[in-house]
Amino acid sequence: MLKYKNIIILFTLLLYVIVGSYLSVSNGIPHDQFHEQQNWTVNFNAVKGLFYDNGDYEILNNYLDRYHGIAFHYFSQPIQFVIHDFIGNLNQVSDLTAYYISRHLAVFLIFSISGIFFYLISLKISEDKNFSLIASSIYFLYPYFFGHAQINGKDIPFLSLWIICSYYLFIIVENFYFEKKNSFKVIISISFFTGFLIGIRITGILILVEYFIALVIFLNIKNINIFTFLNNNKSFFIYFSILLCLFIYILNPVLWLNPLEFFNSIEWMGKYYHDICTLTLGSCMSALNLPSSYLFIWFFFKLPILILFGLLMYPFVEKNILNNGIKTVHYLTIACTLLSILFIFIFKKVALYDEIRHVMFLIPLIFLLALYNIFVFNNKFYYLLSLFVIIFFIFENISLKKYQYTWLNSFAKFTDIEKNFEIDYLGISNKNLQNKIIDYSIKNNLDTNICIYGGPYTNVFLEMKSFTCFDEYSKVDSIKSRPFLAYQNVRNIKRSKPNDCNLIHIEKYNYLFYKTDIITGKLWYCE
Numbered sequence: 001m002l003k004y005k006n007i008i009i010l011f012t013l014l015l016y017v018i019v020g021s022y023l024s025v026s027n028g029i030p031h032d033q034f035h036e037q038q039n040w041t042v043n044f045n046a047v048k049g050l051f052y053d054n055g056d057y058e059i060l061n062n063y064l065d066r067y068h069g070i071a072f073h074y075f076s077q078p079i080q081f082v083i084h085d086f087i088g089n090l091n092q093v094s095d096l097t098a099y100y101i102s103r104h105l106a107v108f109l110i111f112s113i114s115g116i117f118f119y120l121i122s123l124k125i126s127e128d129k130n131f132s133l134i135a136s137s138i139y140f141l142y143p144y145f146f147g148h149a150q151i152n153g154k155d156i157p158f159l160s161l162w163i164i165c166s167y168y169l170f171i172i173v174e175n176f177y178f179e180k181k182n183s184f185k186v187i188i189s190i191s192f193f194t195g196f197l198i199g200i201r202i203t204g205i206l207i208l209v210e211y212f213i214a215l216v217i218f219l220n221i222k223n224i225n226i227f228t229f230l231n232n233n234k235s236f237f238i239y240f241s242i243l244l245c246l247f248i249y250i251l252n253p254v255l256w257l258n259p260l261e262f263f264n265s266i267e268w269m270g271k272y273y274h275d276i277c278t279l280t281l282g283s284c285m286s287a288l289n290l291p292s293s294y295l296f297i298w299f300f301f302k303l304p305i306l307i308l309f310g311l312l313m314y315p316f317v318e319k320n321i322l323n324n325g326i327k328t329v330h331y332l333t334i335a336c337t338l339l340s341i342l343f344i345f346i347f348k349k350v351a352l353y354d355e356i357r358h359v360m361f362l363i364p365l366i367f368l369l370a371l372y373n374i375f376v377f378n379n380k381f382y383y384l385l386s387l388f389v390i391i392f393f394i395f396e397n398i399s400l401k402k403y404q405y406t407w408l409n410s411f412a413k414f415t416d417i418e419k420n421f422e423i424d425y426l427g428i429s430n431k432n433l434q435n436k437i438i439d440y441s442i443k444n445n446l447d448t449n450i451c452i453y454g455g456p457y458t459n460v461f462l463e464m465k466s467f468t469c470f471d472e473y474s475k476v477d478s479i480k481s482r483p484f485l486a487y488q489n490v491r492n493i494k495r496s497k498p499n500d501c502n503l504i505h506i507e508k509y510n511y512l513f514y515k516t517d518i519i520t521g522k523l524w525y526c527e
Contacts, residue, residue, distance in 0.1 A: 009133070016140060017112050024104035024150040025087050027402060028428030029457050031490065033100040036153055039065055040073040043253045050256065060254060064273075067265035071199025071251045072157040076106035097460045107156050111149035114160030115140050117167045118364060124170050125330050125372055131379070134386045135371045139364065141393040144302060147404025151428060152357065154201065159361040161197040165207050166365075168193060170330055173214050176233070177222065177326045187239050195247025202265045203358075206344065210337040217332045221325075276353035282420045287353035292346050298356040301412045301421070303366065306389045308409075310370025317376040331372065338365045354425045396512050402428060403509045403520065413514045424520040427455055427490040429507045433521045434461040436505040437485055440525065441467075446483075453479070453486040482526055489521035501526035 042063050049056030060066055080102040087105075088098030118139050122132035139145065149156050168190040175182045197204035219226055230237065248262065249255050255262055277284040281297055300308070314321075322328055341362060345352070352358045375382040397404055406423055417423065437452060438461075451469035452458055458470040476486045476498040486498050489507065497503075507521035 013112075017109070020108045020112065020146070020149065021105055023401075024108040025083075025090065025101055027101070027104060027150050028431035029097070029100055029460055030151045030153075030426035030428055031456060032154070032426070033103070034456070035065070036073075036103070037100065039068045040070050040077065042066075043070045043073075047253050057253075057257070061257075066254045067202060067261075067268050069198070069200045069202060069204075069252065071196050072106075072110075072153065074251070075110065075157070076103050076153065079103075079106040079109070091461070092464050093461060094463055097463075100460075103153050104151055107151065107153050108149050110160045111145070111156050114163045117160075117163045118368075121163065121167050121170060121330075122368065122371075124167075124174070125327055125334075125368060126375060127327065128375070128379075131372075131375050131382070134383065134390075135367065137390050138304075138306075138371070138386060138393070139367060141390060141397065142304065142367075143393060143396050143400055143404040143407035145360075145363075146397055147400070147402075147407060148357065148360065151405065151426060155357045155360045158197065158200045158204065159364065161193055161200060161204070162207060162361040163364055165190065165193045165197055166210065166334075169211055169214055169333075173218050173329055173333070174326055176218060176229075177329065182236055184239070187236060188243060191240055191243035192247050194244055195251055198248050199251035202262075202269045205266065206341055209340055209344075210333065213336045213340065214329065214333040217336070218329050221329055270348060270350055272351045274351070274353065278353050278355060278425075279420065279422050280355070281415075287351045290349065290352060294352065295342065295345065295356065295359065299366075301408050302356060303363070303409065304389060305409055305411070306374075306385055307367060307370040309385075310372075310374045311366070313370075313373040313377050317373050320376050321372075331369070334365045334368055338362055338369070355422055392512070399512050400509050402432070403518075406518075408511070410513070413511060417511075417514070417516070417518055423518050424490055427457070429489040429520040430455055430457050431461055432507050433487045433489060433505070433523055434458070436507075436523055437462060437467075437487070438465055440485075440504055440523075444525075451479075451481075451484045453484060455487075455489055476526075479526075484526050485524065486526060487521055487523040497522070498524050498526055 042060055045056040046060035047057075048054075049059075080099050083105060084095065084098040084102045087093075087102045088095055091098065091101060093101070115136055119132050119136040122135045123129065126132060145156075145159075168186060171186055172182050172190065174180075175186075194204070194207055197207055218224075219229060249259060252262075254265070271288065275286055275288045277286055279285075280294060285291065285294055321331055324331075341359075344350075345359065356363075371382070371386070374385065396407070400407060403424065405426065405428075406421075408417060408421060412421065433454070440446070441448065441450070448466040449468055451471060452462065452467060453471050453473045453476050455473065458472075459467070462470070473486060473488060473495065476484075477496075486501065488495060488497075501524035503522060504525050505523040506517075506519055507523070508517040508519045510517050
């Protein structure tokens with residue numbers, strides 16, 4: 001029976017990966033895709049410049065986003081190189097566009113891997129396989145994660161590596177707890193993955209807060225003297241420190257000639273210059289001047305109601321949770337890490353935009369706490385509620401196809417979602433809108449020399465269809481020559497419509513149990 005259960009689980013996981021992978025490479029292009037590829041190109045050329053002395057490393061030193069980590073590219077670039085020809089044929093796009101889209105597959109694969117580690121962490125906290133399978137199913141199907149996992153090449157890899165690092169932390173703490181020796185393999189693993197995390201985004205340095213908290217909780221629960229402990233395990237900490245510094249250095253070319261740039265990167269990225277306004281409960285909140293309520297507003301509307309309910313269950317299960325030995329160490333590590341990092345972000349006024357995608361890595365921690373609270377309170381109740389949520393997520397993902405990453409919970413459905421929240425901040429509606437342009441031009445026999453006004457990626461799905469004239473939507477009011485096509489999406493959706501034009505398509509999606517369509521883009525033909 002156990003053998004068949006494992007086969008079913010593996011088959012389901014494989015089906016999930018196949019479906020998600022296909023969706024990822026058939027999706028639109030998020031607005032940061034060019035920027036991410038440019039970051040890699042500048043760094044890659046700088047590395048070559050060190051050997052050929054052609055000045056390219058100096059270009060990196062003067063590059064505005066030199067501190068924008070590139071570590072995930074070491075994973076994604078080989079995948080992009082292998083599959084971009086196939087992706088180009090699949091989507092009928094140029095070689096460069098295919099290279100952009102190919103990155104999506106790498107993102108979904110790393111997210112799928114992280115789900116396995118999420119399961120392993122769940123198992124360590126609960127010591128119950130059924131709890132862990134259900135929790136992991138919710139993690140995999142949560143529309144916000146599932147949507148971002150198809151397109152987001154920065155926040156999803158960062159979240160995934162945080163989970164992997166946390167798993168190895170729990171292994172190490174367990175070994176300390178049960179007075180077992182941590183193998184050199186484990187030390188190398190946590191050092192590498194921690195360095196990789198920091199190489200993706202310098203915010204990864206905050207994982208050391210989690211490590212420190214775990215150590216403090218462990219020492220207090222076991223009533224061990226810290227100096228005795230450090231003396232007995234000095235080789236572990238020496239190896240970890242040396243290897244971590246080495247991996248951070250290797251994975252960040254900007255540090256190669258000046259390792260002190262590491263500290264400059266922390267300061268620079270903490271107040272990132274990109275001062276985007278994020279629509280939050282109807283107010284436009286500036287990334288560089290956020291109120292302390294910003295994160296809590298978004299968590300309230302982004303977290304599943306089941307998770308919010310689970311957090312409220314803590315007072316009812318506290319006694320059962322705080323007397324469970326190593327499981328208590330794990331639970332308190334997650335809880336204290338979550339609270340500490342939230343405090344740091346608020347107190348330091350860290351720049352955030354596009355709702356909470358930059359703190360997405362905290363959500364799995366919240367999931368673990370909330371779901372375990374419900375499980376401890378009543379495991380049958382946990383299974384019943386979770387089954388309902390899993391079914392709901394499956395249908396919600398189908399309903400929101402391509403736009404799952406904008407997902408909001410049912411509390412938001414009592415508000416005017418378009419008026420109060422961002423609805424397509426990464427701009428993946430560009431593909432559907434451009435496909436409609438192709439359909440309209442064929443149906444109406446339009447000349448492909450017609451100009452098209454849209455967003456930053458107006459050409460990507462059109463240039464292989466012989467269209468040649470592209471420009472920004474902001475210029476439509478000054479256009480004197482007609483005909484032309486124009487579309488709004490992302491923040492352009494807030495602009496006024498072009499004068500004397502025919503609306504030929506509205507790009508939209510809909511939530512379950514929500515009567516109003518969410519409009520992400522509009523397309524006009526202007527004669």
